[in-house]
Amino acid sequence: MFETIVPDACIVVAYGKILPEWMLAIPRLGCINVHASLLPKYRGAAPINWAIARGEQVTGVTIMQMDPGMDTGPMLIQRSIEIGEQTTAPELADSLSHLGANLLSDALPLIGKGSLTAKTQSDDQATNAPILKREDGLIDWSMTAAEIANRVRGFQPWPASYTSFRGARLTIWRARSVNDGAAVSSSTSGGTVLNISEEGITIACGGSTTLLVQEAQIEGKRRVAAREFANGARLKPGEKLSE
Numbered sequence: 001m002f003e004t005i006v007p008d009a010c011i012v013v014a015y016g017k018i019l020p021e022w023m024l025a026i027p028r029l030g031c032i033n034v035h036a037s038l039l040p041k042y043r044g045a046a047p048i049n050w051a052i053a054r055g056e057q058v059t060g061v062t063i064m065q066m067d068p069g070m071d072t073g074p075m076l077i078q079r080s081i082e083i084g085e086q087t088t089a090p091e092l093a094d095s096l097s098h099l100g101a102n103l104l105s106d107a108l109p110l111i112g113k114g115s116l117t118a119k120t121q122s123d124d125q126a127t128n129a130p131i132l133k134r135e136d137g138l139i140d141w142s143m144t145a146a147e148i149a150n151r152v153r154g155f156q157p158w159p160a161s162y163t164s165f166r167g168a169r170l171t172i173w174r175a176r177s178v179n180d181g182a183a184v185s186s187s188t189s190g191g192t193v194l195n196i197s198e199e200g201i202t203i204a205c206g207g208s209t210t211l212l213v214q215e216a217q218i219e220g221k222r223r224v225a226a227r228e229f230a231n232g233a234r235l236k237p238g239e240k241l242s243e
Contacts, residue, residue, distance in 0.1 A: 010032065019068075037129065040123065041127045045129065046130065049155060050154065051083065055146065058083060059081060060099070089156050145209035148175065163191065171219075188204045191240050192240045196236075201216075
């Protein structure tokens with residue numbers, strides 16, 4: 001049935017499955033994928049999330065010719081974009097959707113003319129962006145504050161970054177790495193509350209670094225400013241999250 005359609009090209013965007021070889025062979029110009037990373041980096045289902053979570057400052061869109069592998073086909077054209085220090089995954093996804101649409105509009109006429117030269121990906125430079133799992137969001141307080149802050153931005157809207165607080169799930173929606181002069185002893189456990197201010201809750205992290213939590217949500221309640229959460233919970237310095 002599908003073989004009788006004979007399209008010039010098939011366009012794939014944000015599709016999480018590998019197309020079978022018989023389908024790849026149908027279009028005259030092949031199956032074209034709009035992938036939200038600068039391949040060969042971040043092959044896989046969640047390139048936007050992992051690029052932020054791993055602290056990348058630049059990402060982009062790759063228009064590629066699909067093959068039977070997972071984002072392994074030859075690249076046709078790329079365009080890059082900067083990732084802001086506070087950019088979240090939903091915000092970056094919106095920016096990349098516009099970038100990808102424009103790049104695809106530019107690329108299709110060139111593909112039709114055969115004027116784009118496909119470039120083979122270098123497998124030794126490849127990184128993976130696997131599908132997110134719920135447990136990816138569990139905060140490891142032995143990580144540095146910068147690493148945790150990146151995951152807070154990258155793992156939105158799901159699975160989000162969360163810890164436990166007095167037996168309940170506490171989701172952190174906004175946070176940043178800070179150096180506010182708070183003394184962090186090497187003996188201070190990660191997840192320990194160091195300070196509470198109008199700006200938020202300062203928490204000890206790995207490597208003697210500190211995280212300023214600015215917005216949080218205890219399960220069953222709404223998202224609030226961290227100071228509001230601290231007041232409602234009667235949170236005190238010295239209390240430890242994840243317990």
